[in-house]
Amino acid sequence: MANSILLTLSYRVLIVFCSLTYASSSFAMVNNDEFRISLINSLSKNSEIIRFYQDNGFQPLWVGNERKARERRSYFFKELKNASKHVLPALRYDLNYLKRQAISAKSSSDFGLAEALISIKFIEYSSNLQTGVLKPSSVDKEIVRKVPYRTTTAYLEKIRSVSPADFFKGIQPQSKQYSLLLQEKRRLEKIIAQGGWNSDLPGELIRPGDVGDKVILLRNTLIKRGYLERTSSDVYDGKLRSAVQLFQLRHGLAPDGIAGPATFSEMAKTAQERLASVLVALEREKWTNFDFGSRHVIVNLPDFSTKLFENGALIFETRNVIGTPIDEQRTPEFSDVIEHLITNPTWNVPKSITLKEYLPEMQKDPSAHDYLELIDLDRELVPRDLVNFNEYDEDTFPYDLKQFPSITNALGLVKFMFPNQYSIYLHDTPSKPLFDLEVRAFSHGCIRLQKPFEFAYELLKPQTEDPKTAFNDAIATGEETVVYLRKPVPVHLIYRTAFVDELGVINYRRDIYGRDAAIYEALINAGVQAESFSS
Incomplete structure (x- = not known):
């Protein structure tokens, strides 16, 4: 019995000795020239x-036997294994290669190489x-958003000072949109794995009573997509109409309850196509991974809507009209700050519109667009009958329009200014x-904006007891007047074809x-693994 106890104790001492020897050896391996x-x-x-x-005495972040x-190394490798969860190009990070380098390192030189490789991939x-x-503007020049890139040092300092779990959870987008879009991604992936929701569709208009x-x-299409409970009815009754209207609302269609083209x-959109929209929305959420402000305006272009939020709650919304889908007229995407309103605004016609649209028409008919005044280089009015x-x-037209x-002014009676190089504003x-x-x-x-006056009242509420009267x-006054906001309001022009509404429900546009x-x-093309557009 005594010999057995002695043998066990000796074995434990040997393990501790070997561990200390390995730790000491490992420490020496990463602390030399x-x-x-x-x-x-x-x-x-x-x-x-x-x-x-250099600033941290060449202390390793990833290699060696320090706890x-x-x-860090273990958690980071786990993150890389699940990179596709966040719509990231998993193969780009060379997880298996990094593991081999870390495991096979024997010399100080090997450890130095492994430390460097892991840090490089960690930053990426x-x-x-x-x-x-992606870099937004490299995909589309009209996505002129300023992405809030962080510095390499900021990432390295942060991972050194906090737990790896807190680090990675902290840098991914924290918005409700992001977390619920991830849920929708998982739901669609499951549907696709089960064969998708493809179904035959009618070829003619269907109305209530049919x-x-x-x-x-x-009926079957709506059941498959989760808008209608299972039923054997072949009648377009009230329940079916409600399901059609709900589908229409969540896809930006007029909720008339009539199923048409x-x-x-x-x-007809497949689960793969919807998944593609969600993946893009998740990438876009990363481009806007910053604080929108406690009080802010969101203009979602594909939704044709403008919304004002305060402390996370929707307090105002209105329909809008955006740029025509042709070159030089599409509305760009960017964020800025609404600084002031201008009532009874003058419309200074952009030069591009003057030259490409109005000049050819006035050449055909000098009285065309007679509500527009000619302004010369001295900023003086010029009568039309004096101009050929x-x-x-x-290239040579010297006048501005x-x-x-007036109540017929193209800008209406108010415009909302966030001065920018693209000459974009709300009006x-x-x-x-x-x-x-x-x-x-x-x-x-x-x-x-459909409801510009009501929008103005909401913007002015924080600075006056009676914003409507002000x-x-x-x-x-009938005169052009500038009304400054005492506290400017951030405005974000975004583009989401997949988004979560104020009720937490996924919508598509x-x-x-x-x-x-x-x-x-x-x-x-960047290496993100996903289902293709086609089923």
């Missing part, structure tokens, strides 16, 4: 990472997770019937400018 030289040479093209190690280094992965895989095979096709077009428009072309304040319009349309892309790029008094299709293709 050979390790440091190898690390620097392996990071020769990454001067910022080298500076971090925190082991934890962290940046991709936090701010996206019966027969075409109603059965519609537009409704069937959206129903046919003497000029786009201007429309003075009123006399063309009210356009807001009744389903697809509202008719402007030259600026955003027209605003209407400015309108009543048409890719009106084709931007999401281009982003999806770019993601696939």
Whole structure:
């Protein structure tokens, strides 16, 4: 018995001795000139990472047998294994190669190389997770968003000072949109794995009261997509109509309860196509991975909507009209700050519109657009009958066009200014019937609001007890008046064809400018693994 106990104790002592010897050896391996030289040479093209190690005495983050280094390395490798969860190009991070380098390291030089390789991939992965895989403007020049890129040093300092779990959870987008879009991604992937939801669709208009095979096709489509409970009815009854209306609302269609071409077009979208929209939306969420502000405006272009939020709650929304889907008229994507309102605005016609649209028309008929005034280089008014428009072309026309304040002014009675190089702003319009349309892309790029007065009241609420009177008094002057916001309001022009509404429900919209299709293709080319558009 005594010999058995002695043998056990001796074995434990041997294990402790070997562990201490290994730890001591491992510590020595990563704390000598050979390790440091190898690390620097392996990071020769990454001067910022080298500076971090210099500033921290070349203490390793990933290699060696120190507990925190082991934890970081293990957690990071687990992150890379699940990279596709966040729509990231898993193969780009060379997980298996990194593992082999870390496991097979025997010399200080080996450890230096492994440390460098892991740090390089750590920076790349962290940046991709936090701010996206793609550079927005490289996909579409009209996505002029300023992505909030972080520095290499910031990532390295942070992972050194907090747990790896807190680090990676902290850098991914924290928005409700992101977390619920991830849920939708998993749901669609499951549907695709089960064969998708493809079903035959009717070829003719279906209205409430209809019966027969075409109603059965519609019924089955809605059941498969989760909009209707199972039923054997072949009648277009109230329940079926409600399901159609709900589908229409969640896809940006007029909820008239009549199933026609537009409704069937959206129903025909496959689970793969919807997944593509979700993957793009997740990438876009990374581009806007910053604080939108406690009080902010969101203009979602494909949704044709403008919404004002305060402390996470929707407090105002209105329909809008956005830029026409042709070159130089599509509304760009960017964030800025609404600084002031201008009531009774003058419309200074952009030069591009003057030369490409109005000049040719005035050459045919000098009285065309007679509500616009000619302004010369001295900023003086020039009577039209003194000008021969046919003497000029786009390169030589010396006049500007201007429309003075009036109820028929193209900008209406108010515009909301966030000065920017793209000359984009929100404004009123006399063309009210356009807001009744389903697809509202008719402007030259600026955003027209259906309810601009109500929007103005909400913006002015924080600075006056009676915003309605204050605003209407400015309108009543009939003169152009600047009304400054004491606290400017951030405004974000975004483009989401897949998004979560205020009730936490996923919605889909048409890719009106084709931007999401281009982003999806770019993601696939970058190595993101996903189902293709076609089923």
